[in-house]
Structure formats: C-alpha cells, structure tokens
Amino acid sequence: MNNPEFELLVYLITSARALPEEPASYGSIRLTEAASRLCRIICNNDPDNKTYCELLNCIEADKGKALTEPERFSAMLEKASEILVDCL
Template structure:
C-alpha cells in the first residue's frame, strides 16, 4: 500500500485520535459524556471544514452554539438535554432546506 500523503498527517487523523480515545474513555465516564463527546466531534469536523474553506454561516453558527452550551452537561442536565434537542431541530430545519431546493 502506498503512502499517498507523502508523510503529511492526513486531515482527519487528529479527529480519529480524539474519537478513539473518547470511545475508550466513555467506558468509564458518566452516561451524558457520550453526547458531549459527539458535540465536540461536530466542533472538530467544523474546524476541518473551516480550514479547508468548506464551511459557511450555518456551520459557524452551529459551532458557536455548541461552544456556548456544551458544558451545561456539568451543572444542568435538563438544560443540556434541551440544548441537544435544539441542535437536532437546527439540523432538521437545514435538512428540510436541502430537500426543498
């Protein structure tokens, strides 16, 4: 198998490292850390999108919303779950926009 990236770290390598270490950590962490880790993965994917000029206002707003609310899991579980519902609704609305095009 040839090395197509000429020794450069592949664009998603750091994300894979984060996801695999998160998966392992979740074995011993509280249940609600799973959703937190998924939100952080979304942030990291958006970071890659931004670096590669693939992002737009929707993704910047999504990332901002995640950054501002993800740690509510530490002190207000009910609010955190409401926030997760808001993210799902935000993405569902965007999906509808795609379908309506």
C-alpha cells in the same frame, strides 16, 4: 501536529476506548465535542458556509453545560438538531 482531521480521529478512538469505564453522561459530552471539532474543520475549510458556522456557535455556547445545567445542554442539542436540518 496540525492535522485537525487526524486529531478528531484520535479523539474519537480514545473516547470510544475510555467510555466503558466512564459515567454514561460522558458519551453525550464526548459526541458533542466531536461534533464541535468536525464543525470547526468544516468552517475552517469553508468559512462562507454560514449554517455550519451557526451550528458550531450553537454547540460551543453550551457544550460545557452537560453536568452543571443538563436542561440547557439538552436544549442546545435540540437547537443544534434543528440547525443541522438546514445543513442538508
């Protein structure tokens, strides 16, 4: 299946279903992955939108650090929040 919007929807629903049985920290990980996927969809649909592509790069750089380097993961989320303001 090559429908990124539907794949994101499936990811969100299955993540919500699994979350009650998972450690609390997984919530941030799953939400960050969903944000990354949504940014990728936006960037693929509008490659000239540099702000969303910057946001995607920011998230991708450190999204895997939540469990191994939580401070770095938190800093990435802070930076992503700042970039997100520029998307308004």
